[in-house]
Amino acid sequence: MQGFVKTYDNGTQTGVIVLDPGPGEVYLRPGSLEGSMFRFLRQGQKITFETVEDDEQSFATDVRIGHDGY
Numbered sequence: 001m002q003g004f005v006k007t008y009d010n011g012t013q014t015g016v017i018v019l020d021p022g023p024g025e026v027y028l029r030p031g032s033l034e035g036s037m038f039r040f041l042r043q044g045q046k047i048t049f050e051t052v053e054d055d056e057q058s059f060a061t062d063v064r065i066g067h068d069g070y
Contacts, residue, residue: 001026002048008041015041017049017060026051026058033063 008015015028049060
């Protein structure tokens, strides 16, 4: 999947991704960037990711930066 960072808080490591193409949102939770060379995200940044379902919500995992996932 891919989307854009809507919000991201470096302190809590939580945020929201807007799906591209939409509609829909996926949540970022602590640990979403594990395994990535990046430690924070910026609003509007394009990312690719996988999702997991937990408590009937979608969370991003295996987050990679850019449309090619580097």
